[in-house]
Amino acid sequence: MNAAATLADRLPLYLNLIRWDRPAGWLLLLWPTLTALWLAADGFPGWHLLAVFTAGTVLMRSAGCCINDVADREFDRHVKRTAGRPVTSGALSVRQALQFGALLAFLAFLLVLSTNPPTILLSIPALAVAVAYPYAKRVLAMPQAVLGVAFSFGIPMGFTAVLGGSTWSLQGIADAVPPAAWGWVLANLCWVLAYDTEYAMVDRDDDLRIGIRTSAITLGRFDVAAVMLFYLAALGGWLWLGRAHFGLGWGFQIACNLAFAQALWHGLLIRGRRREGCFKAFRLNHWIGATVFAGVVFDLSRL
Structure with missing residues (x-):
């Protein structure tokens, strides 16, 4: 009874740890992943892959939050926005956060095991990069x-899940992921640079004070211009790849135009570099991903 009561008491802390009440983070990860599934399958990829990648995305983003909060616990206590996080405040111990993160990552890996060898192989470097990210701000300028x-x-995992065979080799990955898919990855990287620079602009003053490196600090007075160029590269890349290499039509083009209109609005939100505007722009970015995804689904639905 006491153990059950203790677990019930801690549940809100674990939900806070994984940002359960702020789904924007995992939506930013989900839309490109689902887009890749639809592109690889040339339409609906099936309920199994849809369920695996949706649940896996939520689990891995949540595990990433656990790792991030443990890595940044000393920095977060000096930032007003993050000082109340469970690990930073001491409400959850480092061990509890890591154990919970490991459990979530293990559950995600069980889902990956239901796919195929190329996808399983890709999940290993995917986990390694997720673990490395919180420490990158200590050594990298961006x-x-x-x-x-x-x-x-x-994105490549979506392609291998649909097109990958049963070969445990790098060649199996190469055969399943065409060059255009890697181009889609590059465009997605530009999108992440856009919205995470907006996020970094929120905490720029605190990050300067405590010595954290971010793209907002590195770009300096060119931050707003760089964000807009990142948006242009991402959306322009997706539009070109979608039309030239994946056979998408006017529905996708309209979706990209709507996404670019949203990006222009974000430019207005961040141009004053106020915390509220920058944070709002970041939080609303998942609608850009959702719009692009909707365009892909529409064109591949053969309506």
């Missing part, structure tokens, strides 16, 4: 690029 790699791994 650690957001590492996050971009981590948040783009669902």
Whole structure:
């Protein structure tokens, strides 16, 4: 009874740890992953893969939050926005957070085991990059690029899950992921650089004070211009690849135009560099991903 009561008491802390009430984070990861599944399958990829990648995305993003909060616990206590996080505040111990993160990652790996060898092989570097990201800000001028790699791994994994065979080799991955898919990854990396730079602009003053490196600090007074160029590269890349290499039509083009209109609005939100505007722009970015995904689904539905 006491153990059950203790677990019930801690449940809100674990939900807070994985940002359960803030789904924008896993939606930013989910939309590109689902887009890749649809592109690889040339339409609906089937309920099994849809369930595996949706649940796996939520689990791995949640595990990443556990790792991030443990790695940043000393930094977070000096930032007003993050000082109340469970690990930073001491409400959850480092061991409890790591154990919970390991459990979530293990559950995600069990889901991956239901796919095929190329996808399972890709899940290993995907986990390694996710673990490495929280420490990148200690050594890299633009650690957001590492996050971009981590948040783009669902794209090649989506292609291998649909097109991969039963071969345990790098060649099996190469055969399943065409060059255009890697181009889609590069465009997605640009999108991550755009929205995570907006996120970094929120905490720029605190990060400067405590010595953390971010793209917002590195870009300096060119931050807003760089964010808009990142958006242009991402959406322009997706539009070109979708039309030239994946056979998408006018529905996808309209979706990309709508996504670019959203990006222009974000530019207005961040141009004053106010915390509220930058954070709002970041939180709303998942709608850009959702819009692009909707365009892909529409064109591949053969309506």
